[in-house]
Amino acid sequence: MRGGNPIRSNRKLQQVGSSTLAVTLPVDWVEKQGLEKGDEVVVQRDESGGSLLVVPNDPHENEQTATIDADEFSTEQFRQVLLTQYILGRHQLTITSDSGLSNEQFNVIIELEGQLMGFGVVEQTQKRVVIRCSVAVKEFDVTNLLERLARTEGGIRDGAVETVLGNGDGIADRQSQQLWRLFCLFLRLIFTTYRNPRLNDAVGIDTGFPLLGYRSVATDLVMMADSSSQLVDSGWSAGDGVDSEELQTLAESVDEAVAATVAVVVNPTHDDVESARELIAETRSRIDSLGTADDDLRRLLTYFTTILDHAGRIQSVGARLAYRQTDTDSQDEIEEPDA
Numbered sequence: 001m002r003g004g005n006p007i008r009s010n011r012k013l014q015q016v017g018s019s020t021l022a023v024t025l026p027v028d029w030v031e032k033q034g035l036e037k038g039d040e041v042v043v044q045r046d047e048s049g050g051s052l053l054v055v056p057n058d059p060h061e062n063e064q065t066a067t068i069d070a071d072e073f074s075t076e077q078f079r080q081v082l083l084t085q086y087i088l089g090r091h092q093l094t095i096t097s098d099s100g101l102s103n104e105q106f107n108v109i110i111e112l113e114g115q116l117m118g119f120g121v122v123e124q125t126q127k128r129v130v131i132r133c134s135v136a137v138k139e140f141d142v143t144n145l146l147e148r149l150a151r152t153e154g155g156i157r158d159g160a161v162e163t164v165l166g167n168g169d170g171i172a173d174r175q176s177q178q179l180w181r182l183f184c185l186f187l188r189l190i191f192t193t194y195r196n197p198r199l200n201d202a203v204g205i206d207t208g209f210p211l212l213g214y215r216s217v218a219t220d221l222v223m224m225a226d227s228s229s230q231l232v233d234s235g236w237s238a239g240d241g242v243d244s245e246e247l248q249t250l251a252e253s254v255d256e257a258v259a260a261t262v263a264v265v266v267n268p269t270h271d272d273v274e275s276a277r278e279l280i281a282e283t284r285s286r287i288d289s290l291g292t293a294d295d296d297l298r299r300l301l302t303y304f305t306t307i308l309d310h311a312g313r314i315q316s317v318g319a320r321l322a323y324r325q326t327d328t329d330s331q332d333e334i335e336e337p338d339a
Contacts, residue, residue, distance in 0.1 A: 025054070053194070066090045070097040075104040082108065086116050086133055087184060089192035093131040100126040115177075117185045135185065142193070143266045145186050146214055150262040152179045153221045153228075154255060157307065160228035161251045164237055164300070165244055179225050183218055190215050210265075213317040217265050220310040224258075227306050236299065246290070247300060253283045254304050258311045264318030273322050276315045280308055 013021045025035075033056045035041070044053045066085050073081055085093055095101065095109075109129060112119055118135030156175045194211045260276040287301050287308075 064089070064091040065094070066092075067094045067096065070095050070101050070105055071099060075102070075108060078105050079108045079112070082112055082131075083116075083184070086112075086119060087187045087191055089133075089188055091133055093133070095129040095131070097127050101129065115181060115184070117181055133188075135188065140185070140189055142186075142189055142211075142214060145182065145189065146217065147262065147266060149179065149182050149186060149218055149221050150259070152182060153225045154258065156225045157228045157258075158251070158255070160231045161247065163232050165247065166237055176225060176229055179222065183222050186218050187215065190218075210321055213265065213321055217262070217314050217317050220313050221262075224307050224310045227303060231303055250283075250286060250290075250304060253279075253286060254307055254311075257283045257308065258314075261311045261314040261318060265314060265321060268318050268322035270322050273315065273319045276318065280312055280315060284308060 009026060011023050013023055016022045025041075035056060039056070042053075042055050044055075068078075068081055068085070070078060082093065097105075109121060109131070113121065116133075118133055120132055120134065121129060122132045123130035152175055156179060159175065190211050257276070257279040260272070260279050264272045264276045284305070287304055290297065290301060
């Protein structure tokens with residue numbers, strides 16, 4: 001509807017044939033996508049089945065490029081704009097500036113070249129920079145990438161514990177950089193695939209149902225790594241009141257619980273969901289049994305509790321995916337009526 005809300009509008013269902021309902025598409029959206037009668041669109045339900053996503057079968061070329069006026073943004077805003085466009089799946093960014101890009105803005109571009117996979121300058125003058133984002137989502141499997149994120153987070157967590165015990169070697173810092181690189185790539189994969197369901201098979205999933213859940217899991221993994229980095233950055237080390245062997249045993253229990261929750265998300269089954277829940281509960285009980293009389297020990301137990309809180313949220317995502325899988329399997333057994 002022209003002149004109305006460009007984002008939302010109410011439309012009436014119309015009956016086509018004896019048992020099919022149809023709805024018209026907004027004219028502005030159709031024109032922007034370059035669609036004509038006879039063109040195909042992809043219709044996909046969201047994770048809960050409460051809404052539908054409609055996208056062109058062939059995404060419009062304009063969605064793959066973006067032009068950025070650098071004069072409109074501060075240095076930090078400029079950084080966020082570039083990062084956002086990368087995550088949204090743009091293939092090419094053209095940056096322009098009537099007054100010329102500042103040294104700080106050029107530094108942001110250089111910094112992001114080192115942080116973002118496939119992000120590179122192909123043309124540069126003082127007033128114009130062209131960046132190619134050459135990473136194609138078809139080159140990655142979404143579940144494999146999620147598992148890589150989880151393994152990297154686990155390495156950061158193990159490194160943090162070793163540092164607290166006085167055995168750290170600095171590897172956690174390097175892994176933190178790798179985690180951020182993987183996280184941005186993962187978000188690019190998620191957003192690009194969500195907007196283009198045709199890519200589901202290419203990234204290793206049957207439908208787009210898990211994508212939002214995967215994004216939530218990746219965010220929790222990054223927050224877990226942030227907690228580990230904060231522990232290391234504080235410069236704090238365990239005192240005499242902390243039993244090193246006991247701490248290592250507890251860390252291994254946390255590792256096992258986190259690994260189980262991620263495994264449930266990748267391959268959701270009700271039995272594994274319950275097993276992951278039990279591992280989290282057992283590890284919490286072990287933490288409670290250690291008490292909090294010693295300040296050093298209390299700090300460590302608080303850290304592990306934070307990790308388990310995130311693991312619990314990941315397990316909840318796995319539970320939802322397992323439920324959806326069961327519901328889908330049940331629906332597949334029901335023969336659809338003829339149109």
